[in-house]
Amino acid sequence: MDRAPGLTVRIKLTLSYAGFLMLAGALLLTAVWMFLLRYVPDGWPGLLGVTPNRYLLLVTFAPAAAVVLVFLLVFGLVGGWILAGRMLAPLTRITDATRVAASGSLSHRIHLEGRGDEFRELADAFDAMLARLEAHVAEQQRFAANASHELRTPLAISQSLLDVARSDPAHDHGELVGRLHAVNARAIALTEALLLLSRPHQESVAREPVDLSLLGEEAAETLLPLAEKRGVTIETSGEITMVGGSHALLLQMTTNLLHNAIVHNLPERGSVRVTTSVRPETAVLTVENSGERLSPELVSTLTEPFQRGTGRVRDDHTGVGLGLAIVKRITQVHGGFLTVVPRPAGGLRVVVELPAPPSKAGEQSGTRIDTGQQRGIGPDGEPWIDAARGDR
Structure with missing residues (x-):
């Protein structure tokens, strides 16, 4: 917005320093004058035996006081200008960096040296903001x-x-x-x-109680035909794991994780394990799958859009490379954390940690419900579901 021109901060600080110095000098001279009036009698003998009265004392004191005040004014203006310039030098660098960033260059950093103070905290925060903006813009591009x-x-x-x-x-x-x-x-x-x-x-998501363990079973039932086609066995186990969030988004997150684990698996006799657990302050969903060995460098890029662990070669079910990116975004919007690490034997281990809702009586009591349900292809080639250990 357009503003009318005004005094710079340096000039304001200079005038403030000079004005304060003048005020302090005036108060000091007034105190001296009051001392002379109180403790120097009218008949006090002066130098060489001359007895001055208070009028002569005032005539002698006033010019000297005026000279002192003029000196304080000049000294305050010059010294204040220098001090203000030194104090505002970091602010000038921050302003210059802001103009550079406003012109479109986000790679510039202030790197303000010296010990910590308010200006250096502001410069460090500005550098951190520029780094995040640069990373965000690069990601969007x-x-x-x-x-x-x-x-x-x-x-x-x-x-x-x-x-x-x-x-x-x-x-x-x-x-x-x-x-x-x-x-x-x-x-x-x-x-x-x-x-x-x-x-x-x-946009913010609607919050409702959601059981991650039920979402895991629902996603497994939905993707069972795909797992059967690829010869992948799915096992679900875990506790009742309640979180607060969008049922639709959390189901999409779970389905994406399970779909990714099925598609990027061994050519035959692959396995996927879905587990849920409750920690003191978080609810955890873990999806592990067998597969080829992946390097940590490759795994670190899998949550970026359009990245595929097996290259860009596609089939009917490999997707468009947005599965883990969507999982990451849904996890972030629910205030959680996503961890993707390679398994030593091959494949991936994906852990989603979401904030657990406040514990209530009868909810998330830590009761273990390990159904051990497994889904896949039996020895006779027929699909099977092993629910012998119970159901919810």
């Missing part, structure tokens, strides 16, 4: 570029299929419609994932 690339791919495939159909009317339209349907379904899934990825960042 990568996301926009990757999203554009991912969205362009199904559109280009559809365009190619339509061009083939136009140039070859005798082409099998049934096959064409099937391929177009698959490409369109993938584009819809990608668009919905992008919307879900952006929505939790912009």
Whole structure:
């Protein structure tokens, strides 16, 4: 906003220093004058035997006091200007850095040296803010570029299929419609994932009691056909694990974790284990899967959008590379933490920690309900669910 020009802070501080010094000098001279009036009698003999009266004393004292006040004024202005400049030098550097950042350059840092004080705390906080902004802008730029690339791919495939159909009317339209349907379904899934990825960042979620253990079982039931097709065994176990949050988003998070664990697994005889547990202040959901060995460097990038642990080679179920990114965003919007680490034997271990609601009587008492339910392919090739150890 436009403001009328005014005095700079340095000038204001200089005038304040000089004014304070003048006031202190005036008070000191007044005290001296009052001392002379009180303790120097009118008939007090002066130098060389002369007896001055109070009028002569005032005439002698006033010019000297005026000279002192003028000296204090000049000294206060000069000294105040120098001191104010030295005190405000860090603020000038912060202002210059702000202008540089406002011009679009977020890589500049102040790096204010010296011991800690208010200006250095402000400079350090500003540097930290610039670092976060730079990382956020870089992430958004990568996301926009990757999203554009991912969205362009199904559109280009559809365009190619339509061009083939136009140039070859005798082409099998049934096959064409099937391929177009698959490409369109993938584009819809990608668009919905992008919307879900952006929505939790912009709005608060409704809070309701949700049992993570039930979500794990529901996601396992939903993805059981995919697990059977890939020969993956799913095991769910754990305690009643209550959290406060959006049932839809938390179910999406659990489904994404389980889907990722099934797809990125061993070619055959793979396994996925879903467990829930309660800690003093957090509710924990853990998803572990077998698979190929992954380096820590690769694992650290898996929560970024469009990153796939097995490269960019796709099949019908590998998704669009947003599964763990969505999980990370949903975890953040619920105030939790996501940890992704490689397993020594291969595969991943993903741990979601969410704030546990306040404990109530009969809720989250720590009762262990380990159903040991396993889902997968039996020895005869038929799907099976082992619930012999009980159900909820």
